[in-house]
Amino acid sequence: MCLEWRRDGEAHLNIQLLLAATLVASAAHSAPQTEFDKRMSYDGLEPVQVKGISLAYKRPGTTLAGYQRVSIDPVEVRFHKDWKPTRAGSRTPLSAEQREEIRSELGKLVYDQFAKALAVKGRYPVVNQSGADVLRLKVYIVNLYINAPDSGAAGPSYAFVMSAGEMTLFMELYDSESGQILARVVDRKQASSGAAAGMANRVTNIAEAEDIAAEWARILRNAFDRAHAAKN
Numbered sequence: 001m002c003l004e005w006r007r008d009g010e011a012h013l014n015i016q017l018l019l020a021a022t023l024v025a026s027a028a029h030s031a032p033q034t035e036f037d038k039r040m041s042y043d044g045l046e047p048v049q050v051k052g053i054s055l056a057y058k059r060p061g062t063t064l065a066g067y068q069r070v071s072i073d074p075v076e077v078r079f080h081k082d083w084k085p086t087r088a089g090s091r092t093p094l095s096a097e098q099r100e101e102i103r104s105e106l107g108k109l110v111y112d113q114f115a116k117a118l119a120v121k122g123r124y125p126v127v128n129q130s131g132a133d134v135l136r137l138k139v140y141i142v143n144l145y146i147n148a149p150d151s152g153a154a155g156p157s158y159a160f161v162m163s164a165g166e167m168t169l170f171m172e173l174y175d176s177e178s179g180q181i182l183a184r185v186v187d188r189k190q191a192s193s194g195a196a197a198g199m200a201n202r203v204t205n206i207a208e209a210e211d212i213a214a215e216w217a218r219i220l221r222n223a224f225d226r227a228h229a230a231k232n
Contacts, residue, residue: 045184052219058183064224065231067135069127070118071176075107080145102146106167109206110141110213117217124224130176137220140170143188146205166190167209169216187216 036055037047045057085094094102114137118124127134146165166189173183191208 040184040186043181045181050185050219050223052215053185053187055186056183057185059181062182063231064135064227066133067224068124068133069131070124070135070137071127071129072111072114072137072139075110075139075141077103077107077110077141077144079103080143083145085146103144105206106141106144106209109209110139113210113213114139114217114220117214117221118224120221123221132177134176135182136174136176138172138174141167142170143168165205165208167212171216171220189215 037057040055041047041057045059048056048058050056079099085099086092115126119126130136144165144167168186168188171185172181174181189212191212
């Protein structure tokens, strides 16, 4: 397995492996799935079922009951390798600066949705520190594919598409003090689509991304709630 080691001693998956792995995640054959499970659980994790998530792995005996607060690393975003973006409604390629703007905005959007869902009613506030009761999240968005990207340039910019696009969540949960990994999840989501094509622009793209990120965040918050309820 291809791993890259950071100076702080934490192993993380090479982004190219992540891109390939998310494709394997959608495979229906048992052999590729077994190989994928092996790669995802190399550090002592085991497959578990989580409603709403395609694939999840956790350290045996792990519970979220002891965590009251959360720290979230800046969200990293990687585009799909086959994405060749042009401005919505035209054939004009997006510039490197416009691509970076999309990456930065989506990273902040996903971060904000997780922070909002976790901290609702003061449940699990987001902090910028480690501690015995702090869970650390590392969130990656990979295979981002936007069917009609809108750069926000002046003038009308829209297109009609069946779906705004898709993206895949790759998230790891760590104990913030020991640095031990507790869980890892992978989930691919496609923006909602109907029987007919709909208009896509900056506003609709952001709304679709918010809905997907909010759904992932609610799943994590619900896992927190269940763990704390079981403790009590």
